[in-house]
Amino acid sequence: MNRPLSWLALAVILLGALELYALHALRPLENRVLDRYVRMQAARVAPDPDIILVDIDEKSFGAMQDEAGRWPWPRVVYADLIAGLAAQKPRAIVFDIMFNEKDRDRPQDDAAFAAAVSEHRNTYFPLLRMPAENDPRGMPMSEIAPLIGVMRTRGADAQARAMLVPPTVLPPDQWRVGLIGYTEDADGVGRRYILRETIRGWQVPSLPSRVAFDLGYPVPDQDDIVLAWRGAKGGFPRVSFSDLYEEFNRSKRTRPADEFAGKIVIIGTAAPGLQDLRATPVDSLHPGAEILGTAIENLKNGRQMRYAEHWWPALIGVCLIFLVTLAFRTGVDARITGGALVAASAGLVATSWAMVGSLLLLPVVTPIAAAWLFYGAAALAEFLRERRQRQAAMAQFSRFTNPHVAKLLVERGGIETGRREVTLLFSDIRGFTTLSETRSPEEVIALLNRYFSLQVDVVFHHGGSLDKFIGDCIMAIWGAPLDDAEHAKHAVACALEMVDTLGAFKRALGAEDSGFDVGIGVHSGPAVVGLMGSQKRLEYTAIGDTVNLASRIEGLTKDAKRRVLVSKDTRELCGDAFEFVHCGTFPVKGRAQPVELFEPKRKA
DSSP: OHHHHHHHHHHHHHHHHHIIIIIOTTHHHHHHHHHHHHHHHHTTSOOOTTEEEEEOOHHHHHHTHHHHOSSSOOTHHHHHHHHHHHTTOOSEEEEOSOOOSOOSSOHHHHHHHHHHHHHOTTEEEEEEEOOGGGGGGSEEHHHHHHHHTOEEOTTOOTTOEEOEEOOTTSOGGGOOEEEOOEEEOTTSOEEEEESEEEETTEEEEBHHHHHHHHTTOOOOSSSEEEOOOOSSTTOSOEEEHHHHHHHHTOSSOOSOTTTTTTOEEEEEOOOGGGTOEEOOSSOSSEEHHHHHHHHHHHHHHTOOBEEOOTHHHHHHHHHHHHHHHHHHHTTOOHHHHHHHHHHHHHHHHHHHHHHHTTTEEOOOHHHHHHHHHHHHHHHHHHHHHHHHHHHHHHHHHTTTSOHHHHHHHHHHTSOOOEEEEEEEEEEEEESHHHHHTTSOHHHHHHHHHHHHHHHHHHHHHTTOEEEEEETTEEEEEESOSSOOTTHHHHHHHHHHHHHHHHHHHHHHHTOTTSSOEEEEEEEEEEEEEEEEEOSSOEEEEEESHHHHHHHHHHHHHHHHTOSEEEEHHHHHHHTTSSEEEEEEEEOOTTOSSOEEEEEEEOOO
């Protein structure tokens, strides 16, 4: 099996590589598993208390109705909020609200809002990026770049245009802006936040990058980051917009005067009605303001998730497949191998979960799936191979023993060759020539096959094993290949039933008066038994003096005029199971001492 196993391992490795680097069929499952780990680990980490969300929630819509009317509220509301927040000296005030349409009915409110922004230069706003197909109608990058903090790289297209929408209610010198591009993966879940977008050589920063840069936090030289979440959905420290607005308009305030001192304040909404909800690993309806806050927090604290190098899952898969291959090659039980693979899989899952806590995403679904695919295929191949071997062994063993014994031999792993205490039986046909003279050769063969089939069934019925046919002689053995403490009793009982079977056979043929008969000799003693022969043909047989004497005793049945004769050794092993008639002693060719023989009979 070694070579097919190697080819199978190579095929699974190639399939795994194809999945990792091209197909990505398991990526949705991989993402869901990692998302669950991220969600579990995030719940163990408290959000940064220095980032506070001023939430335009459902409560604020109702509470602000009298003061500001229906949504959208006049911009003077935000001017008042900026003034109130700025008095506490926060590090930054970041709006997650677009201000790109002027209020034609209340221009004075826009002016008040612009005045508040110009007075407090730590205010930041979103920059909207329209689809790229609209770029030819957009503003020239060379003109807008100085206004929105765009960096020109070497080789930048001087004629480049981009459809970017700044907060046009503010004068251009107050455009402290950045993109709010939240990147969704193919499964619709957002896991990354852009740090910059390069448009024909012009690098446009994201809003988190712009805030972080202005506050002196290092910004990685990369296009995006994988967000490292803290807390569950709604875990950010937050204040209801209406509560804060009312507080700032009271003559006597009740909230702490330094509540926002040194904080980064994000003004956004978690209200479902404003549809600023996104799917993230933390929640399927995650407020955009919290996502923005997470990106800013990651840059502030130098935190971001990162994926393990692509070769790590590949290496894990190769190692697992190698170890499973080694186990099968060295003959380790498939159940033990499967248990070990379960333990290894559980260990990898636990490792992947723990590494998320260290901000490392290690995908393990694909290598584990590849290992289990290989294990299943290899175990199936091994099962089919063993089944073929068992079937071949059953076919071989069933030639000389009954199916039950054959099954036991297969389960035990085969036949042991060695010296054993056994009982041998030889049964030879006599007088068959006269019976066959009136029949064709085909009929003679058919009669012999029928007779042998009946007598072999008798041998099997008494637990014996068929050694071989020698012409018209049957050689059977008890006490091998399986141990039989009463091998002598079983052999003698078989001999007596073989005589009965002969009588029934003769009656069926209408040959009761013919000379067709049998002689049966039985002897017990030590013999060497096992599979013997050449590589191309093996036979299960017994050799030794016990075999020779049993054959000689069968030959003496004619002289003694008895159908069945057993040796003194067999008689003594049978105890009082049968009645024995003493037939005298007989000389045996090749032995100096004569042999004492007995005729067995069933007890009355």
